[in-house]
Amino acid sequence: MKSFEELGVNEPLRKAVEEMGFEAPMPIQERVIPRLLGDANDIVALAQTGTGKTAAFGLPVLQRIDAGVRRPQALVLAPTRELCLQISSDLVDYSKYISGVKVIPVYGGSSIESQIRSLRAGANVIVATPGRLIDLIKRGVVKLDEVNTVVLDEADEMLNMGFLDSIEEILSHVPEDHKTLLFSATMPADILKIAKHYMRDYEEIVVGTRNEGSENVRHIYYMVNARDKYLALKRVVDNSPGIYAIVFCRTRRDTQEIADNLIKDGYNAEALHGDLSQQQRDIVMKKFRDRVVTILVATDVAARGLDVSDLTHVINYGLPEDTAVYNHRSGRTGRAGKKGVSVAIIHSREKGRLREIERIIGKTFEHLEVPTPEHIIEKQLYNLADRLEKVKVNEEGIAKYLPGISRKLEWLSEEDLIKRVISLEFNRLLDYYKDAPKIDFIDAKPERDRKRKGEKKGPAHERPADDREKDRRTAARGMERVYVNVGKRDGFFAGNLIEALNKLVQGKRVDVGRIDLLPAYTLFDVSKKDARKVVGALTGADFFGKRLHSEIADKDRDYSRLSDKKKKSKSKQ
Known part of the structure; x- marks a missing residue:
């Protein structure tokens, strides 16, 4: 492994990164830095977020800056x-x-x-989002005619957010002889389009495994x-002392509701979604980065x-x-050589989606049982014992207080003291x-239920139709079965049901089971x-x-025959 000095990084930059805790270059830095500092071609780098990308392009970009020229010489999008x-x-x-x-x-x-005032005072490097930069270009505030390096960071995300036309517009204002470095976690067709159109004989660098x-x-x-998803979430959190996590939800409503419930239950949690103002989002993210909030x-x-x-x-x-999207989520943990965990809390209807993700990413998910109360408590207690063992004792600072505290607690035995610390x-x-x-x-329920009832094992389609119909009318434990008089023939599917419930039912979101x-x-x-x-x-x-029309499903009512009667009655009219 080479050092930053061997890669050609100058002394002022080396001094700064060493103070920041950089001991040796990461793989992406080792491959990109010498190429950007030399006469290499343009670069397309496929790498996940958290692999050291910013230093990989940032150090050579800064080293090539002429500080005496107060005009933009490098652009990062x-x-x-x-x-x-x-x-x-x-x-x-x-x-x-x-x-x-x-x-x-900007x-x-x-x-x-x-931002205009700052730019008019002079800038060597502009770091920008595409929309605002185009606005500034049109106003004549930003001129890119002396830019020698362009970096497109998280290019696939920019394309997902609809910035392709904006990127092309911006690149049309940059001199043809500039260097381009494009970072992306994946390589969709539009990225290739940008690379072929705007980059010269580009070199492709892959760090890790492509698209994984x-x-x-x-x-x-x-x-x-x-109905047990939220309970399972709390157990996953409780079973992980020292957890620092992002919980991803599909909707803003779910996000806010789950965060509210976690806060109410005593967790250091906050919600982050599009309904928050920019100021609220900034506050939430600062608290998360500072670990005041540990669950986002x-x-x-x-x-x-x-x-x-x-x-x-x-x-x-x-x-x-x-x-x-799953890849992007899971890639946020396990960075810089550290271990991470990606957890999916799903119900049976999501099993097929899980298998599809496994097939595409080439990885197998471990199927674990939700942690039991006994396991959680044991893990938390041992974690406390571990923290007590490793705590740094400030001998000098507490010495004068120890005699008084010792006198106050001397009547407690060692066992009593341990019990009180644990209880506290x-x-x-x-x-x-x-x-x-x-x-x-x-996964274990159908087999267990069959054994309890003395039934033989067998898939649903091999059992009599009457039995299958009764199964449909039987709710899971703790749930109620509900009938509604529309089905697939009416163009009514699961998504329509969820949408109708979210729209029509007032108050908290309704959890839907089978x-x-x-x-x-x-x-x-x-x-x-x-x-x-x-x-x-x-x-x-x-x-x-x-x-x-909706009603609580009656176990003894054959809704298939009821619907057939209504259908025949309608055809006679």
């Missing part, structure tokens, strides 16, 4: 305000010992007037009933550009539809888990406390001109 600020901050830190170098971030959601998440990530899934509940869009080191877990509160830390946890049930492991979609009707599970509310909300509503 990033997809989000957050990443733009992060890159700019890092470049300022690297250039600490280089006199006169000016790095200016981005939307902030005063354009203050970090090799240091362990992929785990827990399968539970839909976020949507994928809101978390773009959030570059946080040392995440222990990424938790998928359900799986995304797009495998690339864990009374809430012990009380919460005292009578907590085991969360059922869905859904059976039949041609003329639908049966689905909701928690018993929500069942009446759901029936009331659906009954009388309109679905593409059809008036809905």
